[in-house]
Amino acid sequence: MTDTLTRTAAPRRESAVRPVRRSRGRVRAFCKHLLLVACAGVMLYPVLWMVVSSLRPNDEIFRSPGLILAELETGNYEAGWNAFEHPFGYFMVNSAIVVLGAIIGNLIACSMAAYGFARLEFTGRRWWFAVMLLTLMLPIHVIIVPQYVLFSEFGWVNTFLPLIVPKFLATDAFFVFLMVQFIRGIPRELDEAARIDGAGHPRIYLRIVLPLMVPALATTAIFTFIWTWNDFFSQLIYLIDPDMHTVPLALRAFVDAQAGTNWGATFAMSTVSLLPVFLVFLFGQRFLLRGIATTGGK
Amino acid sequence: MTATAELRGLRGDRAKAKPENKAAFWFLLPWFLGLFAVTLGPMAASFYLSFTDYNLLQPPEFTGLGNFERMLTDERLHSSLGVTFTYVLVSVPLQLGLALALAVLLDRGVRGLAFYRSVFYLPSLLGASVAIAVLWRTVFGTEGLFNEGLGLFGIEGRGWISDPETALSTLITLNVWTFGSPMVIFLAGLRQIPAMYYEAAAVDGASPLRRFASVTLPLLTPIIFFNLVLQIINAFQSFTQAFIVSGGTGGPVDSTLFFSLFLYQRGFGNFDMGYASALAWLLLVIIGAFTAINFWASKYWVYYDD
Numbered sequence: 001m002t003d004t005l006t007r008t009a010a011p012r013r014e015s016a017v018r019p020v021r022r023s024r025g026r027v028r029a030f031c032k033h034l035l036l037v038a039c040a041g042v043m044l045y046p047v048l049w050m051v052v053s054s055l056r057p058n059d060e061i062f063r064s065p066g067l068i069l070a071e072l073e074t075g076n077y078e079a080g081w082n083a084f085e086h087p088f089g090y091f092m093v094n095s096a097i098v099v100l101g102a103i104i105g106n107l108i109a110c111s112m113a114a115y116g117f118a119r120l121e122f123t124g125r126r127w128w129f130a131v132m133l134l135t136l137m138l139p140i141h142v143i144i145v146p147q148y149v150l151f152s153e154f155g156w157v158n159t160f161l162p163l164i165v166p167k168f169l170a171t172d173a174f175f176v177f178l179m180v181q182f183i184r185g186i187p188r189e190l191d192e193a194a195r196i197d198g199a200g201h202p203r204i205y206l207r208i209v210l211p212l213m214v215p216a217l218a219t220t221a222i223f224t225f226i227w228t229w230n231d232f233f234s235q236l237i238y239l240i241d242p243d244m245h246t247v248p249l250a251l252r253a254f255v256d257a258q259a260g261t262n263w264g265a266t267f268a269m270s271t272v273s274l275l276p277v278f279l280v281f282l283f284g285q286r287f288l289l290r291g292i293a294t295t296g297g298k
Numbered sequence: 299m300t301a302t303a304e305l306r307g308l309r310g311d312r313a314k315a316k317p318e319n320k321a322a323f324w325f326l327l328p329w330f331l332g333l334f335a336v337t338l339g340p341m342a343a344s345f346y347l348s349f350t351d352y353n354l355l356q357p358p359e360f361t362g363l364g365n366f367e368r369m370l371t372d373e374r375l376h377s378s379l380g381v382t383f384t385y386v387l388v389s390v391p392l393q394l395g396l397a398l399a400l401a402v403l404l405d406r407g408v409r410g411l412a413f414y415r416s417v418f419y420l421p422s423l424l425g426a427s428v429a430i431a432v433l434w435r436t437v438f439g440t441e442g443l444f445n446e447g448l449g450l451f452g453i454e455g456r457g458w459i460s461d462p463e464t465a466l467s468t469l470i471t472l473n474v475w476t477f478g479s480p481m482v483i484f485l486a487g488l489r490q491i492p493a494m495y496y497e498a499a500a501v502d503g504a505s506p507l508r509r510f511a512s513v514t515l516p517l518l519t520p521i522i523f524f525n526l527v528l529q530i531i532n533a534f535q536s537f538t539q540a541f542i543v544s545g546g547t548g549g550p551v552d553s554t555l556f557f558s559l560f561l562y563q564r565g566f567g568n569f570d571m572g573y574a575s576a577l578a579w580l581l582l583v584i585i586g587a588f589t590a591i592n593f594w595a596s597k598y599w600v601y602y603d604d
Contacts, residue, residue, distance in 0.1 A: 039400065112328060113328065121318055135333070137531050139558075171336050248538075267433075281416075285416060
């Protein structure tokens, strides 16, 4: 089977037919750009409007569908930030703890499992690999009820542990798969050279494979960041106590509490909650795009 | 290679090197622990719970097929299934169609490709967040941006979220809005199509449309298939958007009662854990059936050049 997705470095094809008349090509290119810009504009408009509205007084928001600001109103940020018994930054720290734990867990556990699948020959390897791929497609709902029972037996409800510990057990099969794909691309000669020098598997993993798979680790870290930061379902189930609330939960509680009156503050905190994702996207999109190109992403 | 291609290929190669079971055991230990303790163990437990009545406080009481019989007469479950199927069957084709169209448009050496790609990809990272769901609620509200936009064309708007006729379509729009991630996968796939095929087609005098239909589309079918499987599985599990847009109720009149939202209400709202487990297994069977049908049907339309 041809390996259609992994070899992204294949030469870019040249346009097969040269345009007969230059002006016709130019008109076509212009139309294409017009279409693309229109598409992009329609897509981003609501988000831009939200950001602009967060800087408007409340009574102006729904009267102003445009993006031009008459004056800068920063009061929404102050009001939203302090709307709870904890300042919004408190919930951001909670989210950051969960995200950091999840990233560390995924990096360690998924890279170990990936090394095992990609480089070690063991009984039933193909069978276990198939099991791993199948868990990729498993809906979380099938395990959430007993998992909740199990973790509440441990006294883990209202702690971050149910959100972090599973990551140290490589339960995000997507990343195991991503790393297996990456390790397969690292020449085996490097392993063999190290083995001739007397290195065992732990050393090959730590000294050869891990340093070479930094791009895959970066992709994993970035995706874990974004998905955990946005995750709502499992945080809603495990974090009931408002002291343990993360950003999505705090935002939802805020929206419910003021029942759609203070839109300026809602938009301000929504903007704050999206900012980390946007920054990570801005600086990490190279790794994100490579990640979904190699495995198909989510 | 994509996960779907990987599963197809597993029938192939034989083991060559000698086993290194001991090393493999240690490297895979976390994964094995996770598989049994966090995935397969709970799966088995939820299978058992699906035949019981269980409210977390008293020990589970075995009721045989009681939960499954209840499903047959549960009106809310039926409307929830209807909502979920409509959502999946409408939003996934629209999303993939748009993803493919824009990927093809971007593929032919467009200037500023990186910029457009980023702009189209960004919503798929933001789309699952509470913030965007909150935004959606206001954009499609009575005084929302969408009605303002319609007003420009002289069309009278309405409360898209509060009207049970249209509430689901706002969620479909939200899913279509996240077409960027399948688009990026399509783009990667388009790059793999050898230029010589296009040259040969051009020499034979094929029109651009003909080249798309006879070269691009067939060679892209494995990627279309992969995106289809993945997006269907994802769409069946949608939760956050419906939860936020409807304020956790699935309303108005259960018109946004996604299956996972219904399951959440039963399990974690009413602590009806036995029934929730049975619902979870129903979801697994539905997703499994869709995936199996997809794999079966792929024999007839997906082209693998091996």
